[in-house]
Amino acid sequence: MTSDSETLQGxxxxxxxxxxxxxxxxxxxxxxxxxxxxxxxxxxxGRLDSIPARSDELxxxxxxxxxxxxxxxxxxxxxxxxxxxxxxxxxxDADAVATALREAEEETGLDPAGxxxxxxxxxxxxxxxxxxxxxxxxxxxxxxxxxxxxxxxTVEVFRVPVAQLLDPGIRFxxxxxxxxxxxxxxxxxxxxxxxxxxxxxxxxxxxxxxxWAQPWDRAVERPVEL
Numbered sequence: 001m002t003s004d005s006e007t008l009q010g011x012x013x014x015x016x017x018x019x020x021x022x023x024x025x026x027x028x029x030x031x032x033x034x035x036x037x038x039x040x041x042x043x044x045x046g047r048l049d050s051i052p053a054r055s056d057e058l059x060x061x062x063x064x065x066x067x068x069x070x071x072x073x074x075x076x077x078x079x080x081x082x083x084x085x086x087x088x089x090x091x092x093d094a095d096a097v098a099t100a101l102r103e104a105e106e107e108t109g110l111d112p113a114g115x116x117x118x119x120x121x122x123x124x125x126x127x128x129x130x131x132x133x134x135x136x137x138x139x140x141x142x143x144x145x146x147x148x149x150x151x152x153x154t155v156e157v158f159r160v161p162v163a164q165l166l167d168p169g170i171r172f173x174x175x176x177x178x179x180x181x182x183x184x185x186x187x188x189x190x191x192x193x194x195x196x197x198x199x200x201x202x203x204x205x206x207x208x209x210x211x212w213a214q215p216w217d218r219a220v221e222r223p224v225e226l
Contacts, residue, residue, distance in 0.1 A: 012139055015139070036125065039131040039134070040133065041103075041136065041202075042084055042104040043136065048064065061163065061166065064162040067085065067108065070154065070193070082195045085103055090102075107153065114143060117137070128197075168217070172221065173221045
């Protein structure tokens with residue numbers, strides 16, 4: 001028999017429960033160097049439609065989307081990659097949440113007042129750019145219009161249905177070969193847009209922790225071009 005504590009309480013509650021287990025997420029992430037810069041990203045879930053996502057029990061994974069953006073190809077760090085809104089912490093930021101919301105507003109134009117912060121996850125190393133990144137888990141109670149604000153940094157902002165990301169048919173293992181070594185990680189092919197690297201690893205870990213993930217064939221490998 002399932003106890004009340006084990007009964008599904010809706011997507012919002014499942015995300016909060018997953019956040020409590022985030023301390024175990026860092027193991028698959030390559031370590032950053034000593035003196036890594038502090039940064040934050042906003043992992044923002046909302047309803048697929050314009051209805052405010054205040055409901056908990058009635059909102060399930062199939063009803064959700066997540067906010068992503070594509071970085072400009074001219075950037076020196078992670079050019080052209082799909083990412084969460086976010087960036088490096090600045091002196092005026094009170095904490096990791098302030099960094100994530102400020103960066104998201106600057107990059108996508110979203111209204112932070114409509115975002116409920118559910119949790120801050122454990123810091124994750126981003127070795128490629130030597131950052132320690134705090135994912136801030138958000139619930140979009142009142143969605144606002146989003147678009148690329150500064151095309152020198154962000155060329156596209158889009159909301160991806162979570163159900164699409166959970167489809168085993170779009171999932172594969174990305175491979176990147178550099179300096180005689182090969183790195184592998186989870187990836188998603190969203191209608192030709194490839195989500196890989198740090199962003200894909202966070203989504204993969206979150207979907208596993210919430211129990212939303214569906215079995216997919218990790219033996220399917222595809223090289224990712226930088």
